[in-house]
Amino acid sequence: MFGPFRLTSPLSGGLLWKIPWRMSRPQKARQRARLRHVDKVVSIVDQALAKKGTTTAAVERWKAEMPVEQEMLPRDKYTIFDRKEKKYRKGIHKLPKWTRVSQRLNPPGY
């Protein structure tokens, strides 16, 4: 009846996933806020190191490769590439742990 392995409709066979196919507007707003927060953390670390006249590979690589939130296209903010999907895109909220991982780049052309 209770517990992690209880019989629920998604578990008792058949494909029934209750994740909506698109994100809501507040979900998107929070996603943007999280992206900006990561940008802020990286810039603070970068400035602190620059004051000491040093830098580090992880920060340099991030700055070279990753776009900041304002530079990203909406399709990259809210969707990710998936080769199994129609039109090769699915909502980023389908990515496991999506609020705690950085997923900004997608294959070029998709």
Add this chain to the structure above:
Amino acid sequence: MSYFRITLLRSAIGLPQKTRGVLKALGLRKRMATVYLPVSQDAAGQIMKVKELVDVAEVEQPVTKELAKAARRPDPGFYVEQKASTPVLS
């Protein structure tokens, strides 16, 4: 000498063991825990590993646990004029 003030905002439950290991190495065991580390490349690399989970600020001096707690303590709303044990000098 400046320091990184690192606060754990998001827990690492369900994240890879490597990420959890970085948090352990930083000394962040539960949410809203704060540590101060001198600004260095080592600390920067560790922060970059967990940048989605933490809040970072650069501060001049680390704040000790006691001072942080004293700052949170609300104003008691009274003050002691004189302690009963001290005799009044006439």
